[in-house]
Amino acid sequence: MKLAGNDILIQSLIEEGVEYIFGYPGGAALHIYDSIFKQKEMEHILVRHEQGATHAADGYARATGKPGVVLVTSGPGATNAITGIATAFMDSIPMIVISGQVAKHLIGTDAFQETDMIGISRPIVKHSFTVDSAENIPEIVKQAFHIATSGRPGPVVIDVPKDTTAPDKLFEFKYPNDVNIRSYKPPIDPDPRQIERAVDAIIESNKPVIYAGGGAINSNASEELIRLNEILDFPVTNTLMGLGVYPATHKRFLGMLGMHGTYQANMSMHNADLIIAIGARFDDRITNTPKLFAPKAKIIHLDVDYSSVSKIIEANIAVFGQVKNALLEMIKLLEVKKELIDPKKILPWKEQISDWKSQHGLNHEMHLCETDDKPIMPQAVVQHLYNITNGKAFITSDVGQHQMFAAQYYHFDEPRKWINSGGLGTMGFGLPAAMGAKLAYPNDEVICITGEGSIQMCIQELSTCTQYNLPIKIININNEALGMVKQWQDMNYGGRHSASTYQSSLPNFVELAESYGHVGIKIEKNSELKSGLEKALSMKDRLVFVDVYVDPNEHVYPMLVAPNGSLKDMWLDKETKT
Amino acid sequence: MIQRKLSIILENKPGALVRVVGLFHQRGYNIESLHVDPVEDLKEYKFVEDKLNIKLKEGEVSHLIIATTVNDNLLRQILRQINKLIDVLIAEEVK
Ligand SMILES: Cc1ncc(C[n+]2csc(CCOP(=O)(O)OP(=O)(O)O)c2C)c(N)n1
Ligand SMILES: [Mg+2]
Numbered sequence: 001m002k003l004a005g006n007d008i009l010i011q012s013l014i015e016e017g018v019e020y021i022f023g024y025p026g027g028a029a030l031h032i033y034d035s036i037f038k039q040k041e042m043e044h045i046l047v048r049h050e051q052g053a054t055h056a057a058d059g060y061a062r063a064t065g066k067p068g069v070v071l072v073t074s075g076p077g078a079t080n081a082i083t084g085i086a087t088a089f090m091d092s093i094p095m096i097v098i099s100g101q102v103a104k105h106l107i108g109t110d111a112f113q114e115t116d117m118i119g120i121s122r123p124i125v126k127h128s129f130t131v132d133s134a135e136n137i138p139e140i141v142k143q144a145f146h147i148a149t150s151g152r153p154g155p156v157v158i159d160v161p162k163d164t165t166a167p168d169k170l171f172e173f174k175y176p177n178d179v180n181i182r183s184y185k186p187p188i189d190p191d192p193r194q195i196e197r198a199v200d201a202i203i204e205s206n207k208p209v210i211y212a213g214g215g216a217i218n219s220n221a222s223e224e225l226i227r228l229n230e231i232l233d234f235p236v237t238n239t240l241m242g243l244g245v246y247p248a249t250h251k252r253f254l255g256m257l258g259m260h261g262t263y264q265a266n267m268s269m270h271n272a273d274l275i276i277a278i279g280a281r282f283d284d285r286i287t288n289t290p291k292l293f294a295p296k297a298k299i300i301h302l303d304v305d306y307s308s309v310s311k312i313i314e315a316n317i318a319v320f321g322q323v324k325n326a327l328l329e330m331i332k333l334l335e336v337k338k339e340l341i342d343p344k345k346i347l348p349w350k351e352q353i354s355d356w357k358s359q360h361g362l363n364h365e366m367h368l369c370e371t372d373d374k375p376i377m378p379q380a381v382v383q384h385l386y387n388i389t390n391g392k393a394f395i396t397s398d399v400g401q402h403q404m405f406a407a408q409y410y411h412f413d414e415p416r417k418w419i420n421s422g423g424l425g426t427m428g429f430g431l432p433a434a435m436g437a438k439l440a441y442p443n444d445e446v447i448c449i450t451g452e453g454s455i456q457m458c459i460q461e462l463s464t465c466t467q468y469n470l471p472i473k474i475i476n477i478n479n480e481a482l483g484m485v486k487q488w489q490d491m492n493y494g495g496r497h498s499a500s501t502y503q504s505s506l507p508n509f510v511e512l513a514e515s516y517g518h519v520g521i522k523i524e525k526n527s528e529l530k531s532g533l534e535k536a537l538s539m540k541d542r543l544v545f546v547d548v549y550v551d552p553n554e555h556v557y558p559m560l561v562a563p564n565g566s567l568k569d570m571w572l573d574k575e576t577k578t
Numbered sequence: 579m580i581q582r583k584l585s586i587i588l589e590n591k592p593g594a595l596v597r598v599v600g601l602f603h604q605r606g607y608n609i610e611s612l613h614v615d616p617v618e619d620l621k622e623y624k625f626v627e628d629k630l631n632i633k634l635k636e637g638e639v640s641h642l643i644i645a646t647t648v649n650d651n652l653l654r655q656i657l658r659q660i661n662k663l664i665d666v667l668i669a670e671e672v673k
Binding site: 118119122123126127128130147181182183184305306307310311 | 588589592593596597600604630632651654655658659661662664665666667
């Protein structure tokens with residue numbers, strides 16, 4: 001079959017099974033847009049800003065495990081996509097970003113809307129390609145999808161000079177069946193000797209903790225993790241990126257660890273004699289001061305990425321490969337060595353952990369029935385949402401206090417239900433990410449828990465939701481401030497709120513939502529909270545924007561003491577330090 | 579700390595070299611000297627073919643030598659990060 005470059009590109013995406021492409025047109029991408037118009041297999045979602053396209057594709061990818069696909073034009077279209085690419089890169093999310101580029105003969109001439117997209121995006125992509133000729137498009141697309149989705153996933157940019165998609169030059173089109181990149185062979189199956197060493201260390205341990213992160217979700221290893229722990233019955237903590245990979249309602253679940261982790265999770269990590277890290281990267285929100293991290297613990301580290309192991313914390317036993325495969329091998333060997341596991345040995349450790357939990361664990365019944373003379377507490381908003389949705393919703397979030405309350409108080413029992421920007425911490429992520437998740441799962445409840453600061457960074461996407469009829473629910477935890485910034489200013493800068501409040505400049509969010517054709521609900525009193533949220537969630541086919549006014553003075557706790565603190569050093573409330 | 583020499587075999591493709599060089603800057607490592615040539619005489623590069631089980635053609639890959647002063651741990655980290663680059667076939671220390 002003979003096709004022009006633009007059709008070759010679109011047919012290649014269809015061959016990859018792409019259902020949605022999130023984008024925004026412009027000069028350098030117009031040939032490609034013409035091909036999109038002519039086909040029916042794939043739906044293009046017109047966002048209102050290219051940052052929205054990348055976050056929507058990212059939300060789709062996190063919810064489904066399939067790569068998100070983005071199409072933008074050259075110059076400003078490409079640069080607007082950068083924040084979303086960096087967001088996906090930091091959290092290892094598979095994404096394909098196709099950027100239009102000026103024609104080859106114009107490259108380097110400062111042509112209209114020319115920008116060096118490959119150069120600008122280089123530090124924040126897993127790999128990138130420039131199309132040199134239409135003939136090579138199928139091979140490039142095939143490689144790009146392979147790279148984005150295998151090993152440690154990540155975003156891949158394909159920069160497409162306009163002349164390579166010209167409709168008047170035809171080439172033979174055949175999509176390759178397989179792909180082989182000789183310089184790229186990520187590990188899959190673990191070394192059996194390392195599995196053996198890991199299992200022996202597990203059997204010897206007295207104070208073990210399983211610490212699982214986003215890599216376990218990327219590897220679809222939730223089921224294997226649960227099976228492993230049916231044998232071991234060890235305490236388990238998840239990172240912010242890992243929430244849901246181990247059921248939050250399981251009795252062995254300690255809650256999230258790290259900066260705003262639970263007391264019992266942080267104490268368990270600090271006092272452990274064995275840490276089994278599964279697809280987690282010991283980032284600085286987890287370790288606090290690396291030198292003081294878990295001083296007595298032996299570390300087993302399972303990861304697909306060599307460069308993540310022993311980067312911050314030296315691993316005693318490194319298991320390279322797909323985390324899912326490594327867990328399966330560990331399960332097999334543990335079943336053989338079952339009689340060597342002594343469950344009584346770790347009973348004192350489990351008792352110690354339940355003591356920690358009863359001393360300072362989060363109170364999940366908090367503020368649910370307050371009276372109207374008290375302000376609404378942000379935690380109560382999340383707790384009600386959890387109860388009303390039976391913990392079954394997809395929750396996307398933005399960045400700040402609301403994000404941490406969502407992570408702490410919504411219990412995720414399944415992977416991929418919690419969708420947030422953990423690594424880059426990108427305000428503006430939540431709404432477009434919810435659009436991507438809703439397109440992937442139209443029959444599921446998709447809720448964006450946001451703050452009045454973050455939501456205004458991609459608020460224009462309310463219009464996209466109107467065009468494509470995306471009935472997501474937006475819960476704006478409105479503390480009339482950049483709350484997390486203000487909390488740091490309260491704690492470290494003598495309460496000087498430099499540039500963290502808006503001086504009565506906030507819009508009327510209810511009217512704003514209505515002007516886009518959506519429903520707006522304002523909640524200001526405790527007595528209206530539960531019924532207001534129920535009403536919002538009962539409107540199945542409408543986007544509802546719920547603007548909830550909460551106590552502006554609330555802080556997120558626990559909070560690690562930094563700098564120079566360890567995981568046992570926490571603020572438990574405004575007055576109490578451990 | 580002593581100066582180390584890193585030997586890197588990478589695809590001779592546009593943009594491959596700058597990914598390696600850029601990585602040093604991104605990760606805060608310093609490059610003290612740098613030399614790169616396309617590989618024409620394949621005899622000395624049999625180890626690449628053996629290690630990866632591939633056949634090389636003349637001019638298809640480049641050999642890059644970078645000198646940098648780092649400790650053992652950082653050296654291991656740099657090599658892992660360079661090896662992770664898609665266009666890099668082999669990165670190792672010259673002993
Ligand atoms: C794009 C971007 N700019 C700045 C920040 C720094 N930042 C982190 S949290 C925060 C405040 C967020 O305010 P809001 O969305 O209202 O959430 P709250 O903390 O009040 O719940 C800011 C400014 C960021 N994470 N992302
Ligand atoms: Mg706020």
